[in-house]
Amino acid sequence: MSYSTNYSDISDGLTRVRARFAEESQIRQDRLLILVSQLQDASAAPAALVEIGEINHKIAGTAATLGYPDLGAGAAEVDEMIHQSTLVNPELLIKIDNVISKLEDVQTSK
Amino acid sequence: MKILAVDDDPIILELLENVLRVVGFTNLTMCESAHQALEAVEQNSVPFDCCLFDIQMPEMDGIQLASAIRKFPQYAATPIVMITAMSDRSYIDKAFIAGASDYITKPFEIGEVHARLRQIQDRVEERKQNTDRNPIPVTRHATATVTQADFDTRIALSGIDGFIEYLALENYLLQVSRMSLFGMRAFGVVVPDMERTFQTSSLYEYQAAVSDFAEAISDSLKSRSYFAAHAGNGEFVCVLTDGEAFDEADFESQLCDTVREMDLHFCDGRPMTLMPVVGRPISMHLKSARGTANVLTQALAAAEEVASMPRARKVISSAGPLRMLFGH
Numbered sequence: 351m352s353y354s355t356n357y358s359d360i361s362d363g364l365t366r367v368r369a370r371f372a373e374e375s376q377i378r379q380d381r382l383l384i385l386v387s388q389l390q391d392a393s394a395a396p397a398a399l400v401e402i403g404e405i406n407h408k409i410a411g412t413a414a415t416l417g418y419p420d421l422g423a424g425a426a427e428v429d430e431m432i433h434q435s436t437l438v439n440p441e442l443l444i445k446i447d448n449v450i451s452k453l454e455d456v457q458t459s460k
Numbered sequence: 461m462k463i464l465a466v467d468d469d470p471i472i473l474e475l476l477e478n479v480l481r482v483v484g485f486t487n488l489t490m491c492e493s494a495h496q497a498l499e500a501v502e503q504n505s506v507p508f509d510c511c512l513f514d515i516q517m518p519e520m521d522g523i524q525l526a527s528a529i530r531k532f533p534q535y536a537a538t539p540i541v542m543i544t545a546m547s548d549r550s551y552i553d554k555a556f557i558a559g560a561s562d563y564i565t566k567p568f569e570i571g572e573v574h575a576r577l578r579q580i581q582d583r584v585e586e587r588k589q590n591t592d593r594n595p596i597p598v599t600r601h602a603t604a605t606v607t608q609a610d611f612d613t614r615i616a617l618s619g620i621d622g623f624i625e626y627l628a629l630e631n632y633l634l635q636v637s638r639m640s641l642f643g644m645r646a647f648g649v650v651v652p653d654m655e656r657t658f659q660t661s662s663l664y665e666y667q668a669a670v671s672d673f674a675e676a677i678s679d680s681l682k683s684r685s686y687f688a689a690h691a692g693n694g695e696f697v698c699v700l701t702d703g704e705a706f707d708e709a710d711f712e713s714q715l716c717d718t719v720r721e722m723d724l725h726f727c728d729g730r731p732m733t734l735m736p737v738v739g740r741p742i743s744m745h746l747k748s749a750r751g752t753a754n755v756l757t758q759a760l761a762a763a764e765e766v767a768s769m770p771r772a773r774k775v776i777s778s779a780g781p782l783r784m785l786f787g788h
Contacts (some may be wrong), residue, residue, distance in 0.1 A: 363478030
C-alpha cells in the first residue's frame with residue numbers, strides 16, 4: 351500500500367468537519383446555557399453537571415484538531431474539574447462561561 | 461486494511477473518516493455506539509483488521525467493548541487502539557487490561573494517527589504474509605515440532621491475569637511515560653535452557669510450558685499491580701505499576717516455590733527440571749520516551765545475565781502431569 355499523503359485532501363475534509371463543528375457549536379452553546387441555569391436548582395444540578403462534563407469532554411476531543419486549541423484546552427479544564435469534583439464553585443462557572451464564549455467565537459469565525 | 465471505528469461523537473467519526481481515507485484506508489465501518497460495533501463484528505464474516513475505540517460512551521464504554529471484542533476468537537490478536545480524551549492513568553491501565561494494544565489521546569495530531577495506523581498496517585500485512593509467526597494457535601498443527609521461528613515468537617498470553625502482548629506493553633509504557641513513570645519498575649524472568657530443552661518437542665508442549673511459567677509468574681504477582689508479557693523463548697518481562705518495593709531474590713524464591721507446586725512434567729511423563737530466574741529491577745521514573753522503549757530490553761538483559769550464572773541451573777524433581785494451560 352502507498353503511504354503518500356495528499357494534504358490538500360486532508361484540508362478539504364477538515365474544512366467540511368470544521369463547518370459541522372461550527373454548526374454543532376451553536377447547539378452546544380445553547381445547551382450549556384440551559385444547563386448552567388439548572389445548576390442553581392439543587393435537584394437538577396447533579397444531572398446538569400454530568401451533561402456539562404459530557405459536552406465539554408466532546409469539545410475537548412476535537413476542538414484542537416480542528417484548529418481551536420484554546421477552546422479545546424478550556425473544555426478539557428471543565429471536563430477535568432467535573433471529573434475531580436461534583437462541587438459547583440465560582441472557578442468552574444467562570445471556566446464554563448469561557449467555553450461558552452469561545453463556542454460563540456467558533457460560529458462567528460466560520 | 462479493514463477498520464472498525466467507534467465513537468459516540470459523530471464529529472469525531474467524520475474527522476477520523478477523513479483522516480483515514482486520505483492515506484488510503486477506505487475500508488471503514490463507523491459506529492456511534494458499542495452495541496452497533498458488536499453487531500457489525502457479528503455480521504461481518506471477514507473480521508476487521510483493526511479497531512479504534514473511544515472510551516467514554518453511554519451504556520457500554522470503549523473499555524467494556526474492547527473486553528467484549530477480545531472474547532471473539534478471531535479478534536484475539538486484532539490491534540485495538542483506544543482514541544480517547546481520557547488521559548488518567550487509571551483509564552490507561554483499565555484499557556490495556558481489557559485488551560487494548562495502543563492508546564492515542566485526544567485531541568490527536570493527524571500525523572500521529574497516520575503513523576500509528578501505518579505501523580498497524582505493517583503488522584497486519586506481516587501477520588498475513590507470515591502466518592508461521594502468528595501468535596494465534598490455529599496456524600500450525602500443535603503436534604508439529606517446534607521451530608526457531610516458534611521460539612522467537614512472542615506468544616499472546618492474554619488469558620492469563622496481567623499478561624498482555626509485548627507490543628501492547630511497549631505502547632502502554634510509552635503512553636504512561638507522557639505523565640509519570642514514578643515508582644514503576646521493570647524486571648525480566650528467564651527460564652534458562654528453554655530452547656535446548658524443547659528443541660525436539662511439539663509446538664503444543666513448548667507453548668504449554670510457556671503458559672505454565674506465565675501462570676506461575678501471574679500467581680506469584682497476584683498481590684501486586686503489574687503488566688507482563690512473553691518476550692519469546694523462555695523469557696518474560698514484567699512491569700510493576702504500584703510503586704511498592706520489590707526484592708528480586710524474594711520474588712525468585714516465591715516464583716520457584718510456585719513452579720515446584722505446579723509439578724510440571726513433559727508429555728511423556730519426565731519431570732521438567734527448569735527453574736526461572738529473575739533479573740534486577742530497572743527503575744523507570746527517570747526514563748525518557750526513548751529510554752522507556754529500551755527498558756524492557758534492559759530488564760531482559762539483566763535477567764539473562766543472572767541466567768548465565770551457574771547458580772541459575774536449578775532442578776526440580778517432583779512428579780505429576782504437565783499442566784496443559786495453553787489454549788485457555
